[in-house]
Amino acid sequence: MKVISVIGYKNTGKTTFVTRMVKELSELGRVGTVKLMLDHRLDDSNTDTGKHFDSGADMVTAVTDRELVTISRTPSFEKALDELADAGMDFAIVEGAKDSDVAKVVLGDMDEDVSNVIARLPEKADWDLENIVTLLMEQPDCVTLNSLIEKVRANPNIVKAGGIGTFIGIVRVDNEDYETRMLEFEKYDKVADASIQKIREEMMQQEGIIDVLIHHKAGRIMPLEDIVYIVIAAGHRQQLFAALSETLDRVKSEVPIWKKEITIDGNFWVHDHA
Structure with missing residues (x-):
């Protein structure tokens, strides 16, 4: 988007x-x-939805014949x-x-x-x-996991799929020897995007693979926030799980993205990209 x-x-x-x-x-x-x-x-405090919200509901949804409106506390x-x-x-x-x-x-x-x-x-x-x-x-896309899933579902060949699998990489906090406060990812956009596209195209040539979408974030990412999304549609689960694992391995080893760990004890660059 x-x-x-x-x-x-x-x-x-x-x-x-x-x-x-x-x-x-x-x-x-x-x-x-x-x-x-x-x-x-x-929402007016005198309306029913306003009263629901003011009574402590975390989320209130109002439905009419023309609109759906959700009010949230976050x-x-x-x-x-x-x-x-x-x-x-x-x-x-x-x-x-x-x-x-x-x-x-x-x-x-x-x-x-x-x-x-x-x-x-x-x-x-x-x-x-x-x-x-x-x-x-010319602006970069705003990408969410659900937006990628919906894009895969819109593929005309999705009728051949038996499943859609996803992988979400998140910022791990507890690394046994140190605690991560945040990660910083740097990448050359054009080179990284070309590398991701190459992986996508080659994975889609495998038997039973219908669609592959990959998105890797850059910049500062906080603890437990998402880093990378992989979404794959395949004819059978065996093909799907194998493709997810192989795609992730290739992203980590082939895409020119550099990761910097920012910890409570200091900062250092990590060879492992994702």
């Missing part, structure tokens, strides 16, 4: 920009939006993006989130220090959305 955020001061046209982008991108795929409303409450911007990706969105347009790491379009003059700005546009203007769409397509 490609993600872009539009930011700017009040009355610069952010909502109008988002709605126009939604219309533009709807021609290319499924679109989800996120709006940060940190000073608002979305809000986060990252979780919002993950839920859109899990739902199979191809694009996410965010209104706000100026402090996030996602690519941003700034409307009007903004004096604040903002990271990852890919375009600055005048406020309330006749914007060149085609150029913004091109810039959006």
